[in-house]
Amino acid sequence: MMDPKEASAAANEPELVIKVKDLVVGFGDRNVIDGFDLDVRKGEILGVVGPSGAGKSVTLRAVIGLLPKKAGTVEVFGVDMDAATPKERLSVERRWGVLFQQGALFSSLTVLQNVAMPLREHTDLGAKMIEDVARLKIELVGLKPEAADRFPSELSGGMIKRAALARALSLDPDIVFLDEPTAGLDPIGANAFDRLIMTLKDTLGLTVYMVTHDLDSLNTACDRIAALKGGKLLAVGPMSEMVKNDDPWMKDYFRGERARAAGIGAAA
Numbered sequence: 001m002m003d004p005k006e007a008s009a010a011a012n013e014p015e016l017v018i019k020v021k022d023l024v025v026g027f028g029d030r031n032v033i034d035g036f037d038l039d040v041r042k043g044e045i046l047g048v049v050g051p052s053g054a055g056k057s058v059t060l061r062a063v064i065g066l067l068p069k070k071a072g073t074v075e076v077f078g079v080d081m082d083a084a085t086p087k088e089r090l091s092v093e094r095r096w097g098v099l100f101q102q103g104a105l106f107s108s109l110t111v112l113q114n115v116a117m118p119l120r121e122h123t124d125l126g127a128k129m130i131e132d133v134a135r136l137k138i139e140l141v142g143l144k145p146e147a148a149d150r151f152p153s154e155l156s157g158g159m160i161k162r163a164a165l166a167r168a169l170s171l172d173p174d175i176v177f178l179d180e181p182t183a184g185l186d187p188i189g190a191n192a193f194d195r196l197i198m199t200l201k202d203t204l205g206l207t208v209y210m211v212t213h214d215l216d217s218l219n220t221a222c223d224r225i226a227a228l229k230g231g232k233l234l235a236v237g238p239m240s241e242m243v244k245n246d247d248p249w250m251k252d253y254f255r256g257e258r259a260r261a262a263g264i265g266a267a268a
């Protein structure tokens with residue numbers, strides 16, 4: 001039996017949904033990610049930041065298996081994704097949704113058809129049920145019902161992000177990966193998107209892995225922040241720790257003029 005002290009320590013440990021260990025990712029001789037560990041806790045919004053070219057998107061793509069690793073392991077829901085059988089891997093992959101940087105909707109399909117696509121590919125649901133579920137997801141992300149029949153070219157940037165999020169949510173994922181979801185949105189649209197993510201986290205219990213440059217998103221939406229630089233993890237923790245970090249890039253980013261404008265210095 002577990003020692004009562006150990007049991008209570010285990011009860012206080014956050015549950016991890018993703019465990020990245022000793023990750024190395026590179027192209028040719030060049031390693032973009034040069035060995036780091038990163039945990040993602042169940043039900044948190046983790047913001048991943050770092051200078052341009054630091055490898056934030058590369059890390060995200062390696063975690064979801066779109067880029068090969070040179071070394072290291074990625075465990076999702078306790079499954080080592082490299083050691084897993086194709087069937088095990090697929091069952092884990094079905095538990096996450098991804099929103100890529102450009103939204104990546106199919107331009108020749110309506111919003112409804114875009115959102116329905118993963119349901120058509122991965123479930124045995126009938127056409128009527130697929131349409132009903134897709135319409136529900138469209139409503140869930142705050143789009144009007146009429147948006148379902150529009151094509152991506154007829155939507156604003158904010159609506160495209162929402163439609164792409166509806167598609168990422170179509171299979172009721174436990175985790176969503178977001179690559180710069182508020183890039184290109186005006187501050188009001190970006191703030192509304194952050195609020196939506198926070199509401200979805202609270203109501204659906206989602207875990208969110210979000211690459212972002214947006215200081216407002218980091219400040220208002222993220223429970224913890226992971227900062228990457230030079231292929232390494234510089235720091236991970238809440239905003240209150242980020243603002244104390246003395247690395248020059250961190251100081252500039254979290255204590256500079258833009259951070260102050262976002263009210264970050266004041267919160268620390």
Ligand SMILES: Nc1ncnc2c1ncn2[C@@H]1O[C@H](COP(=O)(O)OP(=O)(O)OP(=O)(O)O)[C@@H](O)[C@H]1O
Pocket residue numbers: 027032050051052053054055056057058059
């Ligand atoms: N397929 C690829 N082949 C070669 N190099 C690549 C490839 N994908 C990314 N890189 C390189 O890896 C580095 C990290 O890129 P990545 O897109 O992850 O940066 P990032 O931190 O997301 O930057 P940004 O904030 O500008 O989006 C860059 O130097 C990029 O040129």
